[in-house]
Amino acid sequence: MRQDIILSGAGGQGLILAGAILAEAAGVVEGKEVVQTQAYGIQARGGASQSTVIVSDSRIKFPEVLEPDILLCLSQEAYNRYMPNLKQRGLLIIDQDLVNAENVRPDIRVVALPFTAEAERINRRIVANVMALGTLAVLTGVVKPESLAQALPSRLPERNWPIAQEALAVGVKLGKGVLSA
Amino acid sequence: MRQDIILSGAGGQGLILAGAILAEAAGVVEGKEVVQTQAYGIQARGGASQSTVIVSDSRIKFPEVLEPDILLCLSQEAYNRYMPNLKQRGLLIIDQDLVNAENVRPDIRVVALPFTAEAERINRRIVANVMALGTLAVLTGVVKPESLAQALPSRLPERNWPIAQEALAVGVKLGKGVLSA
Numbered sequence: 564m565r566q567d568i569i570l571s572g573a574g575g576q577g578l579i580l581a582g583a584i585l586a587e588a589a590g591v592v593e594g595k596e597v598v599q600t601q602a603y604g605i606q607a608r609g610g611a612s613q614s615t616v617i618v619s620d621s622r623i624k625f626p627e628v629l630e631p632d633i634l635l636c637l638s639q640e641a642y643n644r645y646m647p648n649l650k651q652r653g654l655l656i657i658d659q660d661l662v663n664a665e666n667v668r669p670d671i672r673v674v675a676l677p678f679t680a681e682a683e684r685i686n687r688r689i690v691a692n693v694m695a696l697g698t699l700a701v702l703t704g705v706v707k708p709e710s711l712a713q714a715l716p717s718r719l720p721e722r723n724w725p726i727a728q729e730a731l732a733v734g735v736k737l738g739k740g741v742l743s744a
Numbered sequence: 745m746r747q748d749i750i751l752s753g754a755g756g757q758g759l760i761l762a763g764a765i766l767a768e769a770a771g772v773v774e775g776k777e778v779v780q781t782q783a784y785g786i787q788a789r790g791g792a793s794q795s796t797v798i799v800s801d802s803r804i805k806f807p808e809v810l811e812p813d814i815l816l817c818l819s820q821e822a823y824n825r826y827m828p829n830l831k832q833r834g835l836l837i838i839d840q841d842l843v844n845a846e847n848v849r850p851d852i853r854v855v856a857l858p859f860t861a862e863a864e865r866i867n868r869r870i871v872a873n874v875m876a877l878g879t880l881a882v883l884t885g886v887v888k889p890e891s892l893a894q895a896l897p898s899r900l901p902e903r904n905w906p907i908a909q910e911a912l913a914v915g916v917k918l919g920k921g922v923l924s925a
Contacts, residue, residue, distance in 0.1 A: 583764075590784020597785055600807065603771020603778040604800075619785075626781065626808060720901050 565619035566705050567628040570692075571645050572637030574612045577692035580718060581635075582614025585696055588714035589618045589706045598626040611641050618705050633703055635695055636662050637678065656699055658691065674702060676737050682730060690723075690730035697734025701742065708735045746800035747886050748809040751873075752826050753818030755793045758873035761899060762816075763795025766877055769895035770799045770887045779807040792822050799886050814884055816876055817843050818859065837880055839872065855883060857918050863911060871904075871911035878915025882923065889916045 568585070570578045579601045590597035596619040615628040630650040635657075636642040642662045649655060652670050659675035667673055676698060682691040693715070700708045708731065715727050749766070751759045760782045771778035777800040796809040811831040816838075817823040823843045830836060833851050840856035848854055857879060863872040874896070881889045889912065896908050 586782070586784060595785060596783075598781060598783045600779060600781040601767070602804070602807070603767060603780075604776060604804070623783070623785075626783070 565617065565621075565623065566633060566703065567631045567650075568616045568618070568633045568635070568699075568705065569613055569628060569631040569645050570616070570635045570695075571611065571613040571641035572635075572692075573640065576612065576637050577689055578612050578635075578637070579614045581692040581696055582616050584693065584711060584714050584718050585616050585618075585699075585706060587717060588710040589616070592710040592713045593706060595619065595706075596621060596623050598623050600626070600628075611638070611644055613641065613645065633699065633705070635699060636664075637691060637695065639663060654703065656695060656702070658695075674698070674741055676741070678734070678737075681733055681737070685726065685729055685733065687726050687730070690726055693727045694730040694734035694737070697731040698738035698741070699734075701735050701738025746798060746802075746804065747814060747884065748812045748831075749797045749799070749814045749816070749880075749886065750794055750809060750812040750826050751797070751816045751876075752792065752794040752822035753816075753873075754821065757793065757818050758870055759793050759816075759818070760795045762873040762877055763797050765874065765892060765895050765899050766797050766799075766880075766887060768898060769891040770797070773891040773894045774887060776800065776887075777802060777804050779804050781807070781809075792819070792825055794822065794826065814880065814886070816880060818872060818876065820844060835884065837876065837883070839876075855879070855922055857922070859915070859918075862914055862918070866907065866910055866914065868907050868911070871907055874908045875911040875915035875918070878912040878917075879919035879922070880915075882916050882919025 570581050572578045586597045586599035589595045598617045601614045630648050632650050633654045634649045637658045654672050656674045658678045678691040678694045682688050700706050751762050753759045763780050767778045767780035770776045779798045782795045811829050813831050814835045815830045818839045835853050837855045839859045859872040859876045863869050881887050
């Protein structure tokens with residue numbers, strides 16, 4: 564099984580970092596096949612920023628993501644740009660306060676959660692990315708939340724470890740809330 | 745103009761980090777078009793580790809690296825794996841103490857330097873990656889050494905900034921030595 568993921572948002576929201584953490588968790592901690600890509604330049608300018616991660620049980624022959632199975636959007640612009648390519652019956656995860664997802668295709672499963680507001684509540688808006696990863700892990704099974712927790716230290720300065728682990732735990736809880744709803 | 749680069753070596757030599765630094769320097773600091781990719785899993789196991797970086801003045805339409813213009817190898821296994829794909833008249837940069845590049849194709853330009861030995865001399869074997877980036881920058885012009893220096897802090901813990909900047913300076917000097925030879 565192969566899952567194609569796009570993590571998107573505005574510059575400064577840490578989506579490239581989120582992609583690196585997800586890739587490390589799936590590829591290094593869990594030993595899955597992973598290809599992770601980020602673009603800088605035309606694609607990245609104008610506010611939108613994205614990282615793609617492919618996670619697979621077998622060798623990844625085609626390393627590009629054309630139609631993601633899973634799309635995370637933390638900004639309206641990223642939503643406008645990437646949403647049209649989301650696969651049939653794909654999963655869309657958005658920040659409910661930053662993205663207006665009206666009139667979304669009826670085949671899409673939409674999960675809207677207050678990542679950034681929750682991140683502000685624990686005092687660091689910047690960890691909304693890690694929180695969203697926790698939710699994505701719970702909802703998709705693409706990686707275990709414990710693997711994300713294990714991957715965090717290698718990608719973050721030590722002073723940010725506690726807040727990132729807290730954000731991850733909140734994200735996992737938000738995801739479990741969706742599952743049990 | 746587009747330049748395709750593969751940074752390769754063994755796990756633990758920091759090639760994925762080197763790719764991230766190069767991408768940040770070219771894409772964020774210099775505002776060029778950049779696509780950076782790393783793979784974990786079958787491709788990454790068995791000792792070999794690699795990161796690919798595409799740097800271009802215009803939009804990157806095909807984001808895969810099949811035949812690099814520039815190949816950095818810090819291990820024999822990486823050399824054995826990636827060397828056959830190096831483009832005609834491509835540039836091969838190797839660690840002279842870790843890679844045996846006998847019988848290399850006559851069209852290839854080979855630059856063999858003691859990155860790891862020099863990194864050990866300044867007390868941190870792990871900065872051979874940053875040193876090699878400095879040499880690569882001087883020899884190829886793909887990015888300015890100053891842009892690498894500017895990109896380092898966002899990718900390394902603060903305690904490693906001085907040693908990384910020193911390694912970068914040594915790499916630049918090694919590169920200039922090659923140019924003037």
